[in-house]
Amino acid sequence: MIHLSFRFRSAKNPQPTTVSSETSLIPVSAHKKNQQRINWALGLVCLGWSGFLIGCNNSSTVSTLGDWTVKSALDGVARSGASSFVINNIAYLGTGIDTRSQLLQDFWSYDPARNAWSQKANFGGVARNLGVGFSVGAKGYIGTGSDVNGDRLKDFWEYDVATNAWKKIADFAGSARTSAVAFSANNKGYVGTGNDGNYLKDFWAYNPATNSWAQTSGYGGAKREGAVAFVIDNKAYVGTGNSSGTTQRDWFMYDAAADTWTQKLDFTTDQSTIARSYGVAFAINGKGYITLGNGSNSQVVWQYDPATDTWATMGTFEGATRTFAVGFAIGNKGYVTTGSSGGARYDDLWDFDPTIEQSI
Structure with a gap:
């Protein structure tokens, strides 16, 4: 065809x-x-x-x-604002807020080879919403977010897959915040942007070898919350989000080795539906993908090619439209799960294959 x-x-x-x-x-x-x-x-x-x-x-x-395919739903309760990371082709997900507005501490793993979820040890910190997660090597990390009182948090916790146990690590060195972005590159974890009562653009790197945080170059664009990030060839790409009620159109690449941000081409009028906040993003086979969130035509899937610095549409997400969902990649597929729409919370899981024709 x-x-x-x-x-x-x-x-x-x-x-x-x-x-x-x-x-x-x-x-x-x-x-x-x-x-x-x-x-x-x-x-x-x-x-x-x-x-x-x-x-x-x-x-x-x-x-x-x-094309999108529905997979095994999360065994835990439906939620939004969860945090996740991937280690050795297994996804880990937990925390968030449920349909009764109860904050959560439960923690789960998803194995795509078995299409099955397994419950793990509860998250080690207090229940929270809108935190961040990343992995470095065989360890996963979750922190920041807000607690049951709405207070912003800066504590961070390390998850050991081998022992199924959590350990508190050094607190995040930036201000306590929600709705930040996180990624891993160059054997470190990075956390930045978000909201501590004001919109933010600072970035911090966590070094597991020294259990310490160091401030890095701040994001190259405007302050924001609810942005997305993915990593391709050890370069991070960050964009979208909300700043003072305006969805953002700029797009930046971060080189962790050089600690530099490089502006890529802004979204044009024809690409207006890329601009959004609280969407999801993941990278597969050298290409990045963004979908969902707050924005017009939010179910459209956008593909980014870093080799040409261009965007193309790749069909539409086939589940319910939502914000505050989780996105991750395992192997040659991307995944989207949880999220909210109004008062509804979701527990469905979908995988995305960019090589298959979408069934309409």
Whole structure:
């Protein structure tokens, strides 16, 4: 099958719209082949009338790659604002807030090979919401967030997979905060941005070898909360989020080895639905993906290619729209679970394969 995958550059450095083709290896029916011919013809019409037809000059594309599959639901209660990390192809998830607005301490692991959840030792700190998590080597880390009284936290805890036990480590050296972002690179964990009563852009690195935090270069863009981050080739990419009620369009790369932020191309008007807060992000096979959160058309999946600094759409998330969800990657797939929409909380789990045609 031929897919027309439109990629857009920033208005700061506009480029002609390009067309790439991919051949599906999935067998298709005669009916589907006819539909493909129709899609191809419509694509040619779009190319011929680009700039005139709405469907051709915005971020909607003819490409249908990027399929979601529902997996085993979280065995714990439905929640939002949870924290997670991945170690040795196993995801770990816990904390958050449930449908009764009760804060949680329970902790779970998900094994995609078995498509099964297992309960682990409860999180070692107090129950919390809107904290962060990351992993370095065979240890996982969770901290920050807010407690049952709404007080912001700065304590951090280390989880040992081998012993299924938690240990308190050095407190986060920045201010107590919620809605920060976290990632690991260069054998360290990084935590930054968020809200301590004001919007923030500072970043801090945790070194497990010395059990210490050190301040690093602050985020290159505006202060914010509810941003997303993913790591590709030991470089972190951070963006989106909310600053004083405005969703953010800037996009930055962080080189941990050099401790430098490099601005990438901002989202253009055609890419307006990338701008959001409290979305999810993950990286698969050298590409990054963003979806969900607060924003227009939030279920659209956006793919980022760091080699070309371009974005493309990859279908839509097939579960319920939500904010405060958890996203992570294991192997060649991305995963989304938990989250909230209004008073509803979710416990469903979905996996994303960017190589498979989405079923509409």
